Amino acid sequence: MVGIDDVARAAGVSTATVSRALSGRGPVSAATRERVMVAAESLGYVVSAAASSLASGRARAVGVVVPFLDRWFFSTVLAGISDGLVRHGYDITLYSVGVDRDERRRVFDDHVRRRRIDALITIALESDAEESASLRRLGVPIVAIAGPNPLLTTLTVDDLAVGRLATAHLLALGHRRVAHIGADAATAAGSTVPALRRRGFEEALAEEGVADAPVYPADFTIEGGSAAAARALDAEQRPTALFAASDEMAIGAILAAREKGLRVPDDVSIIGVDGHELGRWFGLTTVDQFARGQGERAAAAVLAELDGAEPARGLGTLPFELVERGSTAPPAA
Amino acid sequence: MVGIDDVARAAGVSTATVSRALSGRGPVSAATRERVMVAAESLGYVVSAAASSLASGRARAVGVVVPFLDRWFFSTVLAGISDGLVRHGYDITLYSVGVDRDERRRVFDDHVRRRRIDALITIALESDAEESASLRRLGVPIVAIAGPNPLLTTLTVDDLAVGRLATAHLLALGHRRVAHIGADAATAAGSTVPALRRRGFEEALAEEGVADAPVYPADFTIEGGSAAAARALDAEQRPTALFAASDEMAIGAILAAREKGLRVPDDVSIIGVDGHELGRWFGLTTVDQFARGQGERAAAAVLAELDGAEPARGLGTLPFELVERGSTAPPAA
DNA sequence: CTGTTAGCGCGTTCAC
DNA sequence: GTGAACGCGCTAACAG
Numbered sequence: 195m196v197g198i199d200d201v202a203r204a205a206g207v208s209t210a211t212v213s214r215a216l217s218g219r220g221p222v223s224a225a226t227r228e229r230v231m232v233a234a235e236s237l238g239y240v241v242s243a244a245a246s247s248l249a250s251g252r253a254r255a256v257g258v259v260v261p262f263l264d265r266w267f268f269s270t271v272l273a274g275i276s277d278g279l280v281r282h283g284y285d286i287t288l289y290s291v292g293v294d295r296d297e298r299r300r301v302f303d304d305h306v307r308r309r310r311i312d313a314l315i316t317i318a319l320e321s322d323a324e325e326s327a328s329l330r331r332l333g334v335p336i337v338a339i340a341g342p343n344p345l346l347t348t349l350t351v352d353d354l355a356v357g358r359l360a361t362a363h364l365l366a367l368g369h370r371r372v373a374h375i376g377a378d379a380a381t382a383a384g385s386t387v388p389a390l391r392r393r394g395f396e397e398a399l400a401e402e403g404v405a406d407a408p409v410y411p412a413d414f415t416i417e418g419g420s421a422a423a424a425r426a427l428d429a430e431q432r433p434t435a436l437f438a439a440s441d442e443m444a445i446g447a448i449l450a451a452r453e454k455g456l457r458v459p460d461d462v463s464i465i466g467v468d469g470h471e472l473g474r475w476f477g478l479t480t481v482d483q484f485a486r487g488q489g490e491r492a493a494a495a496v497l498a499e500l501d502g503a504e505p506a507r508g509l510g511t512l513p514f515e516l517v518e519r520g521s522t523a524p525p526a527a
Numbered sequence: 528m529v530g531i532d533d534v535a536r537a538a539g540v541s542t543a544t545v546s547r548a549l550s551g552r553g554p555v556s557a558a559t560r561e562r563v564m565v566a567a568e569s570l571g572y573v574v575s576a577a578a579s580s581l582a583s584g585r586a587r588a589v590g591v592v593v594p595f596l597d598r599w600f601f602s603t604v605l606a607g608i609s610d611g612l613v614r615h616g617y618d619i620t621l622y623s624v625g626v627d628r629d630e631r632r633r634v635f636d637d638h639v640r641r642r643r644i645d646a647l648i649t650i651a652l653e654s655d656a657e658e659s660a661s662l663r664r665l666g667v668p669i670v671a672i673a674g675p676n677p678l679l680t681t682l683t684v685d686d687l688a689v690g691r692l693a694t695a696h697l698l699a700l701g702h703r704r705v706a707h708i709g710a711d712a713a714t715a716a717g718s719t720v721p722a723l724r725r726r727g728f729e730e731a732l733a734e735e736g737v738a739d740a741p742v743y744p745a746d747f748t749i750e751g752g753s754a755a756a757a758r759a760l761d762a763e764q765r766p767t768a769l770f771a772a773s774d775e776m777a778i779g780a781i782l783a784a785r786e787k788g789l790r791v792p793d794d795v796s797i798i799g800v801d802g803h804e805l806g807r808w809f810g811l812t813t814v815d816q817f818a819r820g821q822g823e824r825a826a827a828a829v830l831a832e833l834d835g836a837e838p839a840r841g842l843g844t845l846p847f848e849l850v851e852r853g854s855t856a857p858p859a860a
Numbered sequence: 861c862t863g864t865t866a867g868c869g870c871g872t873t874c875a876c
Numbered sequence: 877g878t879g880a881a882c883g884c885g886c887t888a889a890c891a892g
Contacts, residue, residue, distance in 0.1 A: 197869060208879045213871055220872085221877055240641040244586070245869035247577040248884045255620070255642070263609055264819070269602035276596055276623045285638055287588070288619040290609045305618055308573040309588070416808060449808050472805070475749060475782050486597070530885060541863045546887055553888085554861055578885035581868045 196237045205233035216241065247310045255285040256496060257311040259301070261318055263290050265414075266442065266470055267485050271317050271339065274489020282497055287311055291319075302328050313496040316340065320386050335499035337492050339512075341385050347499070349492055349510035353387050356481050356514050357394020360437050360465050363479070363516055365402050368524045369435035369463060372399065375422045375447060376439030378411030388414070391439040391467060408433070412443050419443025423450035427462065434525035435463040441470035441480055448476050448521065459523035469517065477520035488512055529570045538566035549574065576618075580643045588618040589829060590644040592634070594651055596623050598747075599775065599803055600818050604650050604672065607822020615830055620644055624652075635661050646829040649673065653719050668832035670825045670843075674718050680832070682825055682843040686720050689814050689847050690727020693770050693798050696812070696849055698735050701857045702768035702796060705732065708755040708780060709772030711744030721747070724772040724800060741766070745776050752776025756783035760795065767858035768796040774803035774813050781809050781854065792856035802850065810853035821845055 202209045207226060214220035215230035222230075233239075247253040256279055260268045276286060287309055291301045302325065306314065313335040321329060321338065326345035329336050338346045341353070364372050374395045377388035392409060399407050410426045412418035419438050423446060426433055438444035444466025451458050458464055458477075466473065469482030491512065499505055535542045540559060547553035548563035555563075566572075580586040589612055593601045609619060620642055624634045635658065639647065646668040654662060654671065659678035662669050671679045674686070697705050707728045710721035725742060732740050743759050745751035752771050756779060759766055771777035777799025784791050791797055791810075799806065802815030824845065832838055 195869090198871095199869090209870075210872075210879060210881095211877085214878090217871080223877060226877080238636075240637055242581070242869055243642040244577045244580040245884090246641075246871075248575070248581055248886090249869075249871040251871090251884080253577070258621075263606035264599075264603045266597075266599075269605075270597045272602075273596035273623070276621065280623065280634075283638075285642055286621040288591075288609065288621045290606070290613065301613075303571075304573055305616075308579075309576040309618055416805070420808075446808075472749070475753075475779075528885095531887095532885085542886075543864080543888085544862060547862090550887085556861060559861080575885055578868090579887075581870090582885075582887040584868080584887095 196239045198239070198241070200237055201230065201234045201239045204237060205230045251310075253310040253312050254283060255287050255309075255311050256493075257287045257289060257306055257309070257314040259289045259291060259306070259314065259316045259319060261291060261293065263288075266472075267440075267468060268317060270485040271489040271492075274486040274491075275315055275493045276489070277486075278490045278493025278497070284312070284497075298325065299328075307332060312500055313337070315492045315496060317492075318387065320384075321346065335496055335505060337495045337499075337510075339488055339492055341387065341390065347495065347505045347510070349488065349495065349512055351387075351483050351488075351512040351514055353390035354394040354397070356467055356483070357391035357437075357439075358398040359394075359514070359516055360391075360467060360481050361395045361398035363465060363518075363522065364435045364437060364463060365398065365404075367435070367463065367522060370404055371431060371433045371525075372404070372407050372435045372437060373426045373429075373433040374407065374409045374437050374439070375412050375419055375426065375443050376409065376437075379409075382409075388439055395437055412438075412446075414440045414443055416442045416446040416449070419446025420450040421446075423447035423464075424454070427451060427454055427456060433462065435522070436465070438464065438466045441466035441468035441473050441478060444478055444480065444521075445470070445472060445476055448478065458521050460526060463522040463525070465522050473517075474519065479519045479522040480517050481514050482517045483512065483514045529572045531572070531574070533570055534563065534567045534572045537570060538563045584643075586643040586645050587616060588620050588642075588644050589826075590620045590622060590639055590642070590647040592622045592624060592639070592647065592649045592652060594624060594626065596621075599805075600773075600801060601650060603818040604822040604825075607819040607824075608648055608826045609822070610819075611823045611826025611830070617645070617830075631658065632661075640665060645833055646670070648825045648829060650825075651720065653717075654679065668829055668838060670828045670832075672821055672825055672845075674720065674723065680828065680838045680843070682821065682828065682845055684720075684816050684821075684845040684847055686723035687727040687730070689800055689816070690724035690770075690772075691731040692727075692847070692849055693724075693800060693814050694728045694731035696798060696851075696855065697768045697770060697796060698731065698737075700768070700796065700855060702766075703735075703737055704764060704766045704858075705737065705740050705768045705770060706759045706762075706766040707740065707742045707770050707772070708745050708752055708759065708776050709742065709770075712742075715742075721772055728770055745771075745779075747773045747776055749775045749779040749782070752779025753783040754779075756780035756797075757787070760784060760787055760789060766795065768855070769798070771797065771799045774799035774801035774806050774811060777811055777813065777854075778803070778805060778809055781811065791854050793859060796855040796858070798855050806850075807852065812852045812855040813850050814847050815850045816845065816847045 410422035412422035743755035745755035
């Protein structure tokens with residue numbers, strides 16, 4: 195392997211100078227730098243990340259923790275993160291964790307901790323106090339794309355507002371028999387993304403005096419959305435509108451409606467949340483949350499902190515926007 | 528930071544013994560190992576990956592290179608890889624590269640090379656001789672999920688056969704006016720996945736004596752598939768069946784057909800390739816290639832080589848299977 | 861089975 | 877602006 199001393203010899207300087215010239219930290223005359231770079235290039239030298247990291251404490255790598263890799267939202271956010279980070283020369287170390295608490299502990303306390311990373315980004319992890327503390331102990335900037343968490347720097351979509359916006363859209367069209375597809379009663383108690391969207395739904399309805407709107411729990415997949423919608427549409431008092439807490443569920447709902455011979459939006463209006471690329475093909479009205487942009491912003495936030503900026507603890511508010519397509523309309527008279 | 532000597536002191540042994548006890552390499556008495564592990568646990572010690580990697584040459588990390596993160600096939604394969612690797616204690620370093628040759632060079636020659644990884648998995652990279660050589664020079668096991676490449680260990684789907692299978696299905700149903708949505712003429716010359724699928728299409732038709740089947744180039748997205756299908760279905764001699772080289776394009780084709788008021792499969796049969804989870808919702812007949820399984824197999828192959836197995840150069844053949852759903856049927860009389 | 865010792869390859873003081 | 881020397885934290889011989 196060609197090492198730093200090979201380059202030093204070839205350039206007729208010391209290893210210290212090579213290090214300075216190549217890393218850009220510390221003073222080196224332009225001429226020397228040039229000679230070093232030429233020598234390094236012609237020898238095909240690249241620093242050893244391990245050695246560099248050990249000696250400097252920096253790693254040029256950012257850890258990213260996701261709960262799922264094969265769901266649209268997460269892979270899209272990840273793509274945004276990658277874009278933002280790669281341009282600045284950072285590598286990504288990927289950690290995929292499930293919901294199992296012990297597995298999560300193991301990933302955080304072993305894998306993440308032993309690998310030197312300069313910063314960490316988590317997506318939709320909803321870390322409790324213990325996990326947050328464990329993360330902070332890593333001693334690196336952390337950006338969590340998740341609900342507000344005073345213990346971490348969070349990039350947050352106001353999902354309560356998202357839920358209200360979607361519901362308000364339905365109400366404004368004149369719907370009063372509305373059902374929700376999303377968090378079940380148990381999780382609704384917490385402040386996870388699904389819980390907040392559901393609560394936004396309930397609050398918006400309450401303000402309008404609409405009571406007893408049913409909620410059909412589902413797991414955020416097309417399949418789950420379809421099954422939940424099927425139940426909703428079979429109800430005695432069939433709802434005239436459905437608010438699904440994700441686009442994948444909303445698409446499932448559209449498919450379920452079609453299977454029942456119901457027309458969207460004539461017989462039932464459907465709105466989702468996400469801005470899934472598939473949405474436009476279904477004419478799905480949705481609240482777009484710009485997933486890719488979230489990843490890019492997380493990357494930018496992390497880079498800013500690495501540049502010495504103060505951690506913007508809990509300040510990052512992410513945009514969202516109602517996108518009206520054809521799946522919602524006033525209820526049939 | 529708590530280091531190995533803290534543990535050594537706490538356990539009353541040398542650092543070498545701690546290293547041996549914790550890594551499991553080298554002889555340690557059960558009693559000593561136990562004491563070391565307790566000490567490590569109570570101190571919250573974890574090895575420094577950088578130091579360990581520097582000293583041992585191993586990194587407990589595998590690099591994964593993908594061309595896209597936010598397309599179903601790639602994120603699904605990645606999920607499979609992650610599953611397979613994480614269970615064995617390996618971390619994943621993720622590299623996302625575009626098609627730009629210079630960018631690819633930079634990623635491979637700088638990022639991948641400087642970071643110590645124990646192995647590399649590439650997905651759909653179709654590396655030319657130069658890139659393959661550059662990869663081999665890394666000196667670690669490499670598994671490429673891609674077309675056969677004598678320079679690398681490849682896990683290959685026989686895409687020529689896939690193309691033939693899909694086309695044969697259409698022919699067996701009695702279709703003779705068939706069109707393909709996939710590789711354009713320029714790329715069809717090569718031996719990329721799209722090119723092979725297209726050639727399989729052409730060969731199967733030729734054998735059946737069907738000539739001049741049109742090909743409509745598209746970019747493997749729903750949108751591209753939809754646009755290509757729209758052109759195909761507007762043709763003078765409208766095809767009775769469409770073979771799209773990916774499920775996303777096939778879904779686009781179904782949507783395009785619907786928009787034109789054509790019924791699938793009554794007016795036009797459509798078949799895809801992939802096994803995209805969405806397929807079942809569209810009743811899409813397809814050739815499933817078990818994306819997640821591909822990732823798992825790549826992980827297993829890499830782990831086997833790391834365990835000392837011989838690189839199975841170019842032997843890995845991946846399964847595929849015709850999945851008949853409702854989007855194909857005999858042509859209308 | 862265990863301890864001692866010498867690096868792994870580089871970044872960083874500190875003098876010059 | 878540049879070089880010498882030390883040490884980052886750990887593992888791999890080698891002795892014992």
